[in-house]
Amino acid sequence: MASIGTLIDSGRVVLRRQINDLLDFVYPPVCGLCGRPADSDDRLVCRSCWNLLTTIEEPFCLNCREFIQTGTVCRNCDENPLTVFSLGVYDDTLRSIIHDLKFSFLKPLGTTIGTQLSETIRDRWQHLKLDMIVPVPLHDSRLYARGFNQAEVIAREIARTLRIPCRPDVLAMTRRTRQQARLTAPQREINVRGAYAVTAPEAVQGKSILIVDDITTTGATLREITRVLKNTGAGRVAAAVAATVV
Numbered sequence: 001m002a003s004i005g006t007l008i009d010s011g012r013v014v015l016r017r018q019i020n021d022l023l024d025f026v027y028p029p030v031c032g033l034c035g036r037p038a039d040s041d042d043r044l045v046c047r048s049c050w051n052l053l054t055t056i057e058e059p060f061c062l063n064c065r066e067f068i069q070t071g072t073v074c075r076n077c078d079e080n081p082l083t084v085f086s087l088g089v090y091d092d093t094l095r096s097i098i099h100d101l102k103f104s105f106l107k108p109l110g111t112t113i114g115t116q117l118s119e120t121i122r123d124r125w126q127h128l129k130l131d132m133i134v135p136v137p138l139h140d141s142r143l144y145a146r147g148f149n150q151a152e153v154i155a156r157e158i159a160r161t162l163r164i165p166c167r168p169d170v171l172a173m174t175r176r177t178r179q180q181a182r183l184t185a186p187q188r189e190i191n192v193r194g195a196y197a198v199t200a201p202e203a204v205q206g207k208s209i210l211i212v213d214d215i216t217t218t219g220a221t222l223r224e225i226t227r228v229l230k231n232t233g234a235g236r237v238a239a240a241v242a243a244t245v246v
């Protein structure tokens, strides 16, 4: 026999569902970009706005920016090639999406980005034999101000879709850096140097790792994190980003 507690609980569930239905009726989920009805609650950008993205279908080399047609390693570069998967080019559409993800606390946008990125990675990830997904960490002060790390939202969705562990705990930002956007390419390299540390060295030993971030411009952050991971004994390292500045 159901207890009074469970009856009340189930009553609450029904009530909550009715309120949600009512809210959907009054405020149907709308596209974050154009304001037209969105496809669903967890996909906050409509199909026609997604179609505006300049998508990047193939992984590319962070060094020479050439697409990697076969396999997963750049054949042009002997030194420090890093394979990058990117959802698209950082144009107005992706800029709006990433801005909303960061500043309007619209986590479902991050999930949508992660799902789409997984599709790009899926074709090649078996070659990479990925062991773990690691989001680029935020400094504690910035994490505190924002409440969440947008790279981690994307990383968690990729990890869930590809069934690979997400390990935000293996890496930390140890020093607050200046905003990369205001710096020249050489300044960016200096700005991030020594700003990241591996916090669980035994966990990365010999492992194949995918680093995840929202945007890459010159690649300074991804290169620095790759350097730190490899110095700690990581195996293969690749990266996935929502947007690439070209």
Ligand SMILES: [Zn+2]
Pocket (backbone or CB within 6 Å): 031, 032, 033, 034, 035, 036, 045, 046, 047, 048, 049, 050
């Ligand atoms: Zn739209």
Ligand SMILES: [Zn+2]
Pocket (backbone or CB within 6 Å): 061, 062, 063, 064, 065, 066, 074, 075, 076, 077, 081
């Ligand atoms: Zn290359």
